[in-house]
Amino acid sequence: MLTEYLVVNRSNAVTRTGSPYAILKVANETETINVNVWDVMPQAAPVVGQVVSFRILKDNAGKKSCSLTDMSLGPIADEGHPLYNLLPRPIGRAVWDGTIECLTKFCHDAQLIPVIRDFADRLFKPYSQYPAATSVHHAYPGGLLNHTHQMLHMFEGLYPCLPYPIKPERCILAILFHDYGKVYEYNRQGEPTQDMYLLGHIYLSAHKLHNVLDEKGVDEDEVKRIVHCVLAHHGTREFGSPVLPCTQEASIVSYLDNISAKTDTMEGTGDMEYSAPLSTHVVK
Secondary structure, eight states: OOOEEEEEEEEEEEOTTSOEEEEEEEEOSSOEEEEEEETOOTTSSOOTTEEEEESOOEEETTEEEEEGGGEEEEEEOOTTSTTGGGSOOOOOHHHHHHHHHHHHTTOOOTTTHHHHHHHHHHHHHHHTTSOSOSSSSSOSTTHHHHHHHHHHHHHHHHGGGOOSOOOHHHHHHHHHHTTTTHHHHBOTTSOBOHHHHHTOHHHHHHHHHHHHHHHTTOOHHHHHHHHHHHHTTTOSGGGTOSSOOOSHHHHHHHHHHHHHHHHHHHHTSOTTEEETTTTEEEOO
């Protein structure tokens, strides 16, 4: 009997010779693996949430692949299916609101606290519908919400431990908006839009936050320091950051982003598989 897996993420690609293929992340109760399935058209099955099995899997230095004919398609998993709960889903509103409520207790800037509350409320719905990436980390509908919440929740634990007089409002607003542009950079299935190539999510995010703070009449220097945290959140120019973190708040936001992204990438990589984004094999 063939082993069944649930498709938990999918992206589409094209070989150097122009042949389409699907990059699947599949999981069951014992393992998660990534499989390139050759000759699969972008609109063809399988879809996220569908059960699949493989008759033959080739393994080339940790990279698994198979032909379309070696993959069997099963049903879309419903709530009664044993693999149903393996599909990542966005967190609930109560969890999100609870973290925001805890974080605002750290804040003292009467001008910025309402902005945090307002946009935490506004961003919940779109973030719960969009992925945080195409394939690397939190690459599923609602992944953008979970990634943002992980960073906020980690900051909730980190801030009381810091002996330095940082301004928490800067970190909170920057985390809320750091990936805002991904709502425009991807569609809900995680496929890139023109905005990814024309503008990029860092510019889109920083531009939106800058406009929000300007409209609220926030002091110009304060605006710069908050927006800097968004512009610098990728940490290095090697990873697309237009500027490097040069404040404590910007460094914190960048490190939290890295922790959330890298640990989720490891979680979604199979045992002994090579992860190109991490430049290492992952051992479970």
